[in-house]
């Protein structure tokens with residue numbers, strides 16, 4: 001069974017005329033309401049993450065900087081990351097939302113989806129960036145490691161941007177496998193997430209990037225994810241799964257040049273649904289409101305089921321680009337010391 005985590009307080013992170021706006025969550029909740037899912041899926045209120053929770057990941061300097069910046073009225077922290085006076089509190093509530101979702105899947109839900117903002121995957125240990133203040137997912141992961149003694153994690157990030165914050169936080173950590181599919185970082189923020197960034201020291205092999213060139217679409221994504229996710233998920237044998245959900249690789253999204261259609265998100269939900277471990281999803285990007293509303297609804301409609309036999313979609317795999325096939329072979333070569341494909 002699936003649970004959602006949401007609070008209307010997430011709308012209080014006000015960003016004034018910014019793509020990462022409260023309208024995103026308003027739209028998502030509107031979609032769930034229209035489909036009558038708000039009555040059918042249990043929704044839980046988050047608690048605020050404590051400063052102790054946040055500081056398992058972030059430096060106290062960073063936490064203090066966000067707190068005082070918000071207290072003094074907020075504004076732009078960098079060229080694209082905005083904070084309002086309430087954002088420090090709401091960012092703690094966003095991290096707390098992912099902790100809450102994690103607790104729910106350790107109780108009696110098979111999936112829990114934290115519908116939070118601000119998003120988190122670009123926030124590094126010491127810095128806010130890319131619309132993100134605190135790294136929500138990393139805070140929840142360190143909470144699980146410390147408080148619930150869970151020790152092996154996979155994070156799969158399908159936001160169109162590389163989650164540089166999450167990747168860098170766990171870069172040397174052999175117990176956290178971070179996998180990200182994203183638009184080629186030569187062509188998009190944050191200009192990191194290349195194939196060669198494979199993890200460092202004891203974490204070598206635990207950072208797996210799938211950078212697809214602009215123009216790639218659903219057949220490319222499915223071709224490469226089937227070949228990589230399935231064997232790697234099996235072999236790494238994590239106790240707990242996190243999914244960074246992004247809708248900004250959709251063809252209607254104004255921030256990217258990847259052209260996924262709605263079907264991809266159904267396919268992705270099926271892949272998530274068929275994993276046996278506890279699974280937590282957390283919302284990152286997605287800036288075309290209607291596309292995000294539709295695709296989010298499609299995902300939740302599948303995830304609320306216990307198990308499904310057949311994928312609802314069958315894309316035309318003759319459309320897979322040669323460069324995607326080449327990219328797959330390259331990844332297979334690079335990661336063959338770590339995984340059997």
Ligand SMILES: [Zn+2]
Nearest residue numbers: 159161248285
């Ligand atoms: Zn994004």
